Amino acid sequence: MTNTINFRLEIARADLREERTAVEVEDSCQLGEEKPISHPGGKGIATAHFVDPVTLVGVVTLAWLAERMVDHWLRSKEQGVQIDLREEPPAMSRIAGVPVGFLVIINRDGHAETHKATYDKPEALMPLLEGILATA
Amino acid sequence: MDPHFEYLTGTVKIPASAPPAWQKEGLGEFYRAPNDDAWGAAVCRVLYHESIHFWQLFSSAYVGNLVADDWRRLQHFRATGEVRPLSPEACQYEITAPGLPFSPRELLECWARFWDVHTRGPAAIIRDEAYPAAEVKQLEIVDPYTGSRSYTDEAYDYLMGGGPGSSFYEQPYRWLLDQTNGHSAFVAITFPTLVHSAFGSPNPVGVFCEAFDRAWHSGLLRRAIDSRFGDINLDWLNQWTAIIGEAHLPVIRKHHLPDFTSGLDVIVRGSLGSHPIYKEYVDQWRVLRGHLALNQQQFAAGPVPADATALYGYAIADMPTRDPWVVFGLPGQPDYRYLLGQTFRPVRVQFDDYVLDGRRPATRRLQEMTTGKDGDETYSSVLDDLTPLVQRFRRAEYAVGKGLPADAFE
Numbered sequence: 423m424t425n426t427i428n429f430r431l432e433i434a435r436a437d438l439r440e441e442r443t444a445v446e447v448e449d450s451c452q453l454g455e456e457k458p459i460s461h462p463g464g465k466g467i468a469t470a471h472f473v474d475p476v477t478l479v480g481v482v483t484l485a486w487l488a489e490r491m492v493d494h495w496l497r498s499k500e501q502g503v504q505i506d507l508r509e510e511p512p513a514m515s516r517i518a519g520v521p522v523g524f525l526v527i528i529n530r531d532g533h534a535e536t537h538k539a540t541y542d543k544p545e546a547l548m549p550l551l552e553g554i555l556a557t558a
Numbered sequence: 559m560d561p562h563f564e565y566l567t568g569t570v571k572i573p574a575s576a577p578p579a580w581q582k583e584g585l586g587e588f589y590r591a592p593n594d595d596a597w598g599a600a601v602c603r604v605l606y607h608e609s610i611h612f613w614q615l616f617s618s619a620y621v622g623n624l625v626a627d628d629w630r631r632l633q634h635f636r637a638t639g640e641v642r643p644l645s646p647e648a649c650q651y652e653i654t655a656p657g658l659p660f661s662p663r664e665l666l667e668c669w670a671r672f673w674d675v676h677t678r679g680p681a682a683i684i685r686d687e688a689y690p691a692a693e694v695k696q697l698e699i700v701d702p703y704t705g706s707r708s709y710t711d712e713a714y715d716y717l718m719g720g721g722p723g724s725s726f727y728e729q730p731y732r733w734l735l736d737q738t739n740g741h742s743a744f745v746a747i748t749f750p751t752l753v754h755s756a757f758g759s760p761n762p763v764g765v766f767c768e769a770f771d772r773a774w775h776s777g778l779l780r781r782a783i784d785s786r787f788g789d790i791n792l793d794w795l796n797q798w799t800a801i802i803g804e805a806h807l808p809v810i811r812k813h814h815l816p817d818f819t820s821g822l823d824v825i826v827r828g829s830l831g832s833h834p835i836y837k838e839y840v841d842q843w844r845v846l847r848g849h850l851a852l853n854q855q856q857f858a859a860g861p862v863p864a865d866a867t868a869l870y871g872y873a874i875a876d877m878p879t880r881d882p883w884v885v886f887g888l889p890g891q892p893d894y895r896y897l898l899g900q901t902f903r904p905v906r907v908q909f910d911d912y913v914l915d916g917r918r919p920a921t922r923r924l925q926e927m928t929t930g931k932d933g934d935e936t937y938s939s940v941l942d943d944l945t946p947l948v949q950r951f952r953r954a955e956y957a958v959g960k961g962l963p964a965d966a967f968e
Contacts, residue, residue: 434559434560435560435723435725436559436560436561436573458724458725458726460652460663460726463651463652463663464644464955464959465644465952465955465959466624466627466628466644466645466648466649466651467565467621467624467625467628467648467651467663468564468565468566468628468952469562469563469564469565470562470563470565470608470611470666470667470670471560471561471562472560472561472562472604472607472608473723473725473727474667474725474726474727475560498559499559500559500560517560518956519952519955519956519959520956521953521956521967524967526960528960532961533961534960534961534962536962536966536967
């Protein structure tokens with residue numbers, strides 16, 4: 423199994439600089455140019471955002487991804503993380519509306535699983551990420 | 559965190575520290591001087607953008623009806639734990655209908671973006687965001703007679719026409735510039751009147767696009783705008799009635815629609831009338847009309863002045879006597895912005911380190927006091943109940959949308 427994975431990331435524009443800074447320190451990780459996307463819908467008018475989020479593709483190591491998820495994304499006060507395995511490469515979203523502290527995985531058949539994020543250390547998330555992303 | 563406005567609670571969330579002056583004195587001065595250096599650069603534009611969304615709820619029946627749909631769904635969830643699907647109209651909010659160039663959501667966001675760029679100013683935004691200023695040849699012009707500075711069409715279109723940091727919010731404005739071969743002044747003068755009017759109809763994008771096409775092909779409006787004053791604040795006022803009469807109303811009549819229906823109409827007549835906060839904001843319309851009447855007596859009771867500066871003061875006070883909704887339609891006018899900030903302040907503005915709650919209408923507090931109740935000054939206690947309910951509802955919405963049980967995240 424390769425040590426790096428390809429994925430597509432969806433984040434708030436305000437978080438973009440922090441992600442790019444986090445990736446700069448890792449030689450084997452990189453993030454591509456961002457493009458604007460429409461905020462995930464399906465809730466009618468609900469909330470109005472100052473600016474639409476962005477998406478970018480990335481190549482990162484599993485270790486980097488696990489650390490970002492545990493130490494930053496899942497501990498963030500705003501939203502949890504959604505991983506959608508129906509897409510190629512898998513789409514990871516911090517703006518999909520996942521409640522804070524949860525990881526939601528949408529499998530290839532569309533079935534969703536929820537995981538309450540009780541990971542104290544990134545290593546605890548590795549087996550799960552390896553399991554789902556190795557087959558992606 | 560992502561700055562945003564939650565319609566069901568009237569809450570603006572800003573991921574930054576609250577300027578000390580606002581913590582001491584509230585937001586009144588912000589709406590008078592939104593770019594004061596005392597507020598810093600990080601929050602002004604965002605707060606103004608989200609305030610526009612709050613005001614859109616009261617001026618637009620289209621927005622009011624979407625929020626009413628959400629409110630009914632929230633009430634159903636509270637009673638049963640069940641998440642009802644969106645109404646067909648709410649489902650269409652994010653969809654670009656066949657034959658139209660953008661969705662209602664994109665047009666609504668463009669409307670808010672138009673005003674936040676105008677009010678913050680392109681030069682300040684380019685500096686705040688560290689955009690490449692060299693891409694704009696001239697950011698500002700100085701009026702040779704008054705010495706006042708204003709932004710150039712070039713600078714404004716640089717940000718609204720697809721420059722750095724652009725998103726889908728600017729898409730409708732780019733479309734307008736394309737339709738007019740880049741006639742910036744025509745677009746800038748007609749856009750606010752037409753978008754405000756269109757959102758008073760049940761088909762804002764269809765009405766807007768058709769009305770804009772009428773405006774662009776109207777010899778009368780083209781000549782009027784070509785011989786404009788050159789002061790955008792005065793031009794907006796001067797053309798308001800002509801744009802509505804020449805472009806908006808013919809489209810409305812053709813489609814047998816009411817001339818204009820406001821969000822306040824929706825609150826008064828519909829299910830939003832049971833919303834504990836919005837039902838009280840209805841009182842503020844009378845307060846605002848009172849201020850407008852005083853202004854009219856003070857500044858527009860006599861003949862139309864010939865002097866340009868006096869003319870602007872006259873027009874600001876006179877126009878609401880012909881159409882009071884011009885205050886919501888032109889919130890970039892400094893006097894209207896200040897008035898809206900006093901009478902229709904967002905229910906709550908939540909910073910990382912501070913919460914600013916708007917005051918309840920004095921009429922409601924007085925009513926309660928005369929019946930022996932202690933009228934709450936703010937909506938804090940209402941929000942203590944409503945905010946967690948809305949959060950549970952949004953969690954349940956997400957869960958159901960993914961095929962999970964509504965309580966998957968409880």
